[in-house]
Amino acid sequence: MTDLHSVLLDEDKCEGCTNCVKNCPTDAIRVHQGQAIIKDEKCIDCGECVRSCQHHAKQISTDGLDKIGDYKHPIVLVAPSFYGQFTTDIDPVKIVIAFKQLGFEEVWDVALGAEALTRKTAQYLKDNEGPIISSSCPTVVRLIKLLYPELLDYLAPFKSPVQLVAQRAKERAIKEKGFAEEEVGVFFITPCPAKMTTVNNPLGLEKSYVDGAIAVDKIYRKLLKKVKNMDVSMDYEEYETPYLGISWGKRGGEADLLSSENTISVTGIHNVTSILDELDRGDLPSIKYFELVSCEPGCVGGVLNVKNPFVAQFNIENLVEDHGKFIEQSLDDYDFELDKEFTPNTVAPLDDDFASAMAKLTELEEEIDELPGLDCAACGAPDCRTLAEDIINGLANRTDCIFILRQQLAELTDEMSSLAHSLPPIIQDEGD
Amino acid sequence: MGSNADSKEIINAEVEAGDFSSGGEISSKLKDLLRKLGTSSKLIRKIAIITYELEMNIIIHSEGGSLAAEVNPGRIDIIARDEGPGIEDVDKAFKPGYSTASESVREMGFGAGMGLCNIKNYADNLEVESELGVGTTIRASIDLK
Ligand code: SF4
Numbered sequence: 001m002t003d004l005h006s007v008l009l010d011e012d013k014c015e016g017c018t019n020c021v022k023n024c025p026t027d028a029i030r031v032h033q034g035q036a037i038i039k040d041e042k043c044i045d046c047g048e049c050v051r052s053c054q055h056h057a058k059q060i061s062t063d064g065l066d067k068i069g070d071y072k073h074p075i076v077l078v079a080p081s082f083y084g085q086f087t088t089d090i091d092p093v094k095i096v097i098a099f100k101q102l103g104f105e106e107v108w109d110v111a112l113g114a115e116a117l118t119r120k121t122a123q124y125l126k127d128n129e130g131p132i133i134s135s136s137c138p139t140v141v142r143l144i145k146l147l148y149p150e151l152l153d154y155l156a157p158f159k160s161p162v163q164l165v166a167q168r169a170k171e172r173a174i175k176e177k178g179f180a181e182e183e184v185g186v187f188f189i190t191p192c193p194a195k196m197t198t199v200n201n202p203l204g205l206e207k208s209y210v211d212g213a214i215a216v217d218k219i220y221r222k223l224l225k226k227v228k229n230m231d232v233s234m235d236y237e238e239y240e241t242p243y244l245g246i247s248w249g250k251r252g253g254e255a256d257l258l259s260s261e262n263t264i265s266v267t268g269i270h271n272v273t274s275i276l277d278e279l280d281r282g283d284l285p286s287i288k289y290f291e292l293v294s295c296e297p298g299c300v301g302g303v304l305n306v307k308n309p310f311v312a313q314f315n316i317e318n319l320v321e322d323h324g325k326f327i328e329q330s331l332d333d334y335d336f337e338l339d340k341e342f343t344p345n346t347v348a349p350l351d352d353d354f355a356s357a358m359a360k361l362t363e364l365e366e367e368i369d370e371l372p373g374l375d376c377a378a379c380g381a382p383d384c385r386t387l388a389e390d391i392i393n394g395l396a397n398r399t400d401c402i403f404i405l406r407q408q409l410a411e412l413t414d415e416m417s418s419l420a421h422s423l424p425p426i427i428q429d430e431g432d
Numbered sequence: 433m434g435s436n437a438d439s440k441e442i443i444n445a446e447v448e449a450g451d452f453s454s455g456g457e458i459s460s461k462l463k464d465l466l467r468k469l470g471t472s473s474k475l476i477r478k479i480a481i482i483t484y485e486l487e488m489n490i491i492i493h494s495e496g497g498s499l500a501a502e503v504n505p506g507r508i509d510i511i512a513r514d515e516g517p518g519i520e521d522v523d524k525a526f527k528p529g530y531s532t533a534s535e536s537v538r539e540m541g542f543g544a545g546m547g548l549c550n551i552k553n554y555a556d557n558l559e560v561e562s563e564l565g566v567g568t569t570i571r572a573s574i575d576l577k
Contacts (some may be wrong), residue, residue, distance in 0.1 A: 150473040280477065281459050281484035282544065282550075349470030357469045358440065364468075 005043050006061050007050060009036055013057035018377040019057045020049035020058060025269045026146060030390070033378035042347065043196040044107045044142035047303040060193045060304060063212040065219060068103055071185030071211070073177070075169050076104040077162060080111045081191045081249030081299035082216060084312030088319050090227055092241045096227035102219075103414040106185070108169045111245025113161035116334050118245075118257045121156060121289075125260055132280065134254060137161045139194040139205050139294035140272060141342060148276050149344035154290075155260060158336045161248070162188055163202065166209035168333055172271045185211045189219060191302025192295060204338035215304040243323035250313040251298040256293040262288040268296035323335035350392070364392050373404045435496040439509075444500040447514075455491050458481035458499050462510075469503075475574060478554045479508060482572050485551050486512040497567070504573075507556070511569045519562040526560075527554060531535075 016034035026041035029049060036057070038049070051056040068074035076099050083092055096107045117136070125132065135155040137139050141395040144151050148226045159167070166186045180354045190196050190213040202208035247253030264287050266275045270290045278284050296302035300316065301309035350360040367388040374384065379400040390396035417430035437500040442465050445458050460478045471484050480487050490497045490512060497514030519525050548564065548570075552558050560567040 150477040165565060236516075275455060276459060280480060281456060282481040283456075283484065344473065346467065346473075351467045352470065354470060361442065362440075374534065 006193040019052045050065040072183040075106040076365040077188045080246045084300040084316040111242040113164035114245035133290045145345040160416040243320045265291040449496040451494045518564040
């Protein structure tokens, strides 16, 4: 793994099947000599490969709870979707207390930032014609950077709820509590690899306000034990649950809160890709706001969660029911502005020179015609087109295709046998 | 402005009337090819929108046809051919009024949503030849500035 991504491969477990290759939405994976390889420049950290690997060879590198010991003042940020991991008889305040018992000095809800961002976005929608695409899901932002650079201008130019809350909590600990910057460690309990990646590789920011990310599935058991054994009468003074913000954890939560017409909520990376295709070709003039989330149905579907995504969605719906008000807070407590624009991250053309690129394109089409067109992925590329592209780029051979290989072997065998039969009779006699 | 020795076709595909499930496939494929050629994303977007309009025109309103893309020196042409029904009054079909009044445009055998007028907004040059009962050929050119 590099700083760029958090999905990595356990080489002992990888059997060299091509399930992940075929499910990757950006064609970022190839199998070579029995091992999957992820191309860094194309991976958007969606986690589809983790989902599709039956051998559990794809792993996600996150931090352990022990890392909080590196900081004098560790702060934890709880994702909205995290509440979906518990049944509704467990009051959110218990989860907050349990985090404190695990060693965190402060517990912050990302949902609080989600509520603030909702209000900010509602203002922005009034002043802008749209279309506007939510920039809260890092995978969606990376997907647009890679495959839809022409849509980058539509991304809402704001920090994500995680970064908003991280910045607020961190600056407050420094200013109001007098900690030095290096003494404050902000940790996010992450449902997905994409948000893990933003710790080292944030989007639109010079540096991330989050210092570490702990996977939900790494902390869940410890937390559950504490929550289950907790005295029900315990209370926690300053805590107010941001119920509305928590609804961001499931599909529609974000868009519904905007209470604006012409919003759409699309979840699941392949659905997101197809809606972006439509937007790209100018086919959706009447939709103004796009809530797009890589996981289905929303962040509750993140691969690092423990509960079935739809059960988690159900839990959140039950939890937030009957709560109709935002937490009182000032938008001035947050710094929404990004440090820099979202920039394209497109794959290089076949050649920088147009004429040479044209020539290579012809070569590519010819190569595609040579291949059988079965898209079986046995060669390690997701389909014949992609293999052809790899061949043109010098990254693969035509004989990586098992059908071509078999055909060439058959030809070779024919040649050999005809060669054998053409031996002079005298040698044949001696051989007997 | 026909094809010449310097022009190269990078796509040529049949489009079936009423085949909504394939709608958009050609414009997606063309987008991918143009990206491989290093075309800027602004131009790609324009071309994708034009191609999609033309593609849907054939699917919704014609009796089937084909769509091609040609790279020429300094420009890219998208050529849509269909086998009818043809447009009665081409000039009329260009009028902005018809851009949104899709019903009337449809009656003339045109207009997936925004139709000819929309294509004209994105293309640097547009040629339409049509004969009622025979078919229509549209060539939309985009300059590679
Ligand atoms: S995380 Fe997503 S984009 Fe990255 S390799 Fe896996 S499937 Fe492909």
